[in-house]
Amino acid sequence: MPAAAPLWDPSQYLRHADHRARPFADLLARVPDLPGRPARIADLGCGPGNVTTLLAARWPTAHITGYDNSPQMLERARADHEGPTPGGGRLDFAAADARTWTPAEPYDLIISNATLQWVPGHPASFPAWVDALAPGGTLAFQVPGNFDSPSHRLMREIAASPRWRERLGGTLRHDGAILTPAGYLGRLTALGCDADVWETTYLHLLQGEDPVLDWVKGTGLRPVLTELGPDADAFVEEYRAALRTAYPAGEHGTVFPFRRVFAVARKAG
Known part of the structure; x- marks a missing residue:
């Protein structure tokens, strides 16, 4: 039986908002000027909308739509930021699933942050997304590249242990979750884009008790918490x-290294 779609908790996610926003700001800094006046922008996987507002700061006259498939995230985004x-x-903000989303109109920028x-298989969507860009428009995204780090490896090992494997088999993904940086570069340049791909490992200095656990409760641990429900405490x-x-x-705190992969691909103008 397929694992249930993760249930998201906007408040838990936002507990580390400053650290989570930094990669988006670094991605945004490499996005070139957009062709539209005003620009039309899609934020795919917008979550609670806190970083979507950075797009409005960069392009003040733009019409920006944040898309997400979590009702909880959309409710928070609309309440805090819509208008x-x-x-x-x-x-x-609008409901949409990144697995099936097809642009219904031209965009100057399609951007996605840690979504x-x-x-699975998201590079197969790149041709349709690039086709939907206006000439000179940009596809930009960043994804975590830390699936082999202890935070994720230990989670998978415990899920595969005799106590949990019957309930959690197939719940956590790893192989093929993302491409290598070179893989993304190859896919995007093959579509005729001028592509810039890089990776960065952030050293987040987290505070509080069990801060890495607190971090992953907002993201990577969500499938386990959803699948186990009341039994998740153990x-x-x-x-x-x-x-x-x-x-x-x-x-001075707990150091949490976190590798991320970035891509900015500009369509020919």
Whole structure:
């Protein structure tokens, strides 16, 4: 039986909002000027909308739509951010699934922040997304590249243990979740784009008790929490102990290395 779609908790996700927003800001800094006046922008996998607002700061007159398949995330995004923007543009949010989303209109920018790793086979969507870009438009995204780090490896090992494997078999993905940077570069240049692909490992200095666990409760652990429901506490306790060994607290906090892969692909003008 396929695993249930993860249930998202906007408040938990936003507990590390500053750290999570930094890769989006770094991605945005490499996006070139857009052809539209005003620009039309799609934020695919917008979550609670907190980083979508950065698009309005960069392109104040743009019409920006954030797309997500989580009702909880969309409710939070609409409540906090939807409406006219200070520069005369508009920010709205709509339900859409990145696995099946096909642009219904031309866009100057299609951007996605830490979403495509949840979409099996997402590079197959690149041709349709690039086709939907206006001439000179851009497809930009960043995805986590830390699936072999202790935070993810330990989660998979515990899920595969005799206690949990019957309930969690197939719940956590790894192989093929993302391409290598060279793989993304090859796919995007083959579509005729001027592509810039890079990777960065951030060293997040987290505060508080069990901060790495607190981080993954907002993202990578969501499928386990959803699948186990009320029984998740026992899994979390096993996982907590393993994370404390893998990420020991230091004098100034807990260092959490996090690799990410970025791509900015500009369509020919």
